[in-house]
Amino acid sequence: MKNLVDLIIKNCSLITSDFEIKENQSVVINEDIILAIDTPEIIEQTYYSKDTLDGKGKLLMPGLVDAHTHISQQFLRGRIADEYPMIWSRILVPFESSLNETDAFNSAQLCCLEMIKSGTTAFAESGGVHMHKVAEVVVQSGLRGAITCSTMDQGPFIPDSMKSSPLEAAEKIENLYKEFHGAGNGRIQIWFALRQVMTSTPALIELMARKAKEYKTGLHIHLSEHRDEVSYCLQNYQKRPAEVFDQYGALGPNLLAAHSVVLTESEIDLMKDRKVNIVHNPRSNFGSHGFPKTPRLMQHNMPIGMGTDGAAGSSLSLFDEMRVFRSGLNVFWGLPIFDPLVIPAKELLKMATVGGASALMLKDQIGTIEIGKKADLILLNIDQPHLSPTHKLISTIIECATSKDVEDSIIDGKIVMKNRQVLTLDEEKIMFESKQALKPIAEKAGI
Missing domain, CATH: 2.30.40.10 (Urease, subunit C, domain 1)
Incomplete structure (x- = not known):
């Protein structure tokens, strides 16, 4: 039978x-x-x-796993090309601060639609605004996601509306956790977050790290993304970024360290010892920050995932990320020493699948x-x-x-x-409403 x-x-x-x-x-x-x-x-x-x-x-x-993206930046597509640094402080954060709940909802719909049509089945959102509206869309879309709120408590270029005290930041994420963690038959995880070291006081770092452990969930950060971050840490802490986060208890197996470009050998050793999950963002990093020491990380057998870094600077296609990553690392690390196997094709595919699953702390459930x-x-x-x-x-x-x-x-x-044909979202309606929304959102943000 x-x-x-x-x-x-x-x-x-x-x-x-x-x-x-x-x-x-x-x-x-x-x-x-x-x-x-x-x-x-x-x-x-x-x-x-x-x-x-x-x-x-x-x-x-x-299914592909986009292990670092920015859902709130979906309506920035095409806006940051050819711009001088620091794009993050001049455009990205001010733009996010201008979004209302409807904007966040529409952005999430368009983002989820693009991810599904790109072959992405799971993602880690690094923290935006009005994340309860984002979570609602993700549940409807059928995607699997690790979602968090943007947390920043310092920085002269951060709008006041984007800043919150450590306790306020923790409360916001805890409320999101209570409402959405485990929603969609367990597809939704709610994580804690730190936007980056330059916008985080030691009190915020310590609290976010402690709360993530208390709730037995993940901690999503931008780490060693660019030289300005390293310079800031050396001037203010006399330590490098990974060492600063470790000092305040953030480095551990529940940490997703996005970008991880400008790392020293000692930082790599430290992150390996702490079992940190690395996530690279090839097109974003090559365009703004440089070439990560991926071959060295691979020699250490460290878990490496891949992310698109959102739609502001590129598409949400991990196929494109893999192709660009292969070419870029071959040029930077392979050609000078005549090594065509500096990053084999199979390893790239692992990064976009099982590596991302590891970054989302789901290696036993998805990725293969x-x-x-x-x-x-x-x-x-x-x-x-x-x-x-x-x-x-x-x-x-x-x-x-x-x-x-x-x-x-x-x-x-x-x-x-x-x-x-996407079965969970109305593609025609989303595309129409997104086109209508783009100009008003840009005007409101002053971009």
Whole structure:
């Protein structure tokens, strides 16, 4: 007698947990879990399903994890190109401070829509404004997300509306935690946050670190993103950024350290000892901050995720991030020493999947296609001239695949996008309202 299940993905190729390609497979999903993986013949003998997805000519991949993004900056697309530093203090933070609840809601809708259509199934939001409205949208969208509020309590260039005392910052996140942590069948996590060291007093750093441990959740920070940050720490603490955060108790296995570009060898050793999760943002970093010591971090077997850093400076495509990262690190670290393997294709794919899962503290649940893990999966149409035929499909995915090749998305066992049609959000309505909202938001922000 056959067993009834919720969904079967039939006759696909897939990326195994070892990041190898396996052909002629079917995958069984029941509720939110991957129940079985086998040949179509064996699966057909054992299971029948309420719903199916045809995987012929498609590659089943783990859903991509955008481990550092800025949902509140979705309406800044195209605005910061060709601008002089410091963009962050002159444009980004003042823009965020001008958003009202409706703006935040609309920004979140557009952002979630783009992430789903880009193959992203989970993300870590680094902290914006009106995050209760963001959380509402994420629950509706079907995405998996680690969400937090922006926390800053100092800085001459920070608008007063964006500053809060340590206790006020903690209360805001605690209220968000009580309302949304575990929402959407557990898809939503609420984290604590520190925007960056230059906008955080020691009291804020200590409190956010302590609260994250108390609530057994994550702490999301920008760390060693640029030289100004290093200079600030050396002048005010006589220490480098990672050492300052460690002094006040923030470095640990629940810490997501976004960017992590300008690190010394001693900081890398310290972060390894503290089991910190690294997240790189290739296009953002290459455009503004430099080249991270990723090969060195890989030698230390440190968990490395990848993020888009939001839509202000680029798209939300992790396929683009992987491709740019490969080229940039090959030029900077590989070419001078004739090392074409400075960052292998397989390692890049791991960063965008299992590395991001580790950064979200979900490595045991998502990031690879394995029986017993959550069904966060995407299907790529590989039966196209830019992807097939190929000698090495994973290398071709890194070099040639785009977000538009993602045809189907399953998150938490539910089909969220089918044949490029998003099922959880009204794309036509969101696009219309977003176009109407862009100019008024820009005028209000004075940009």
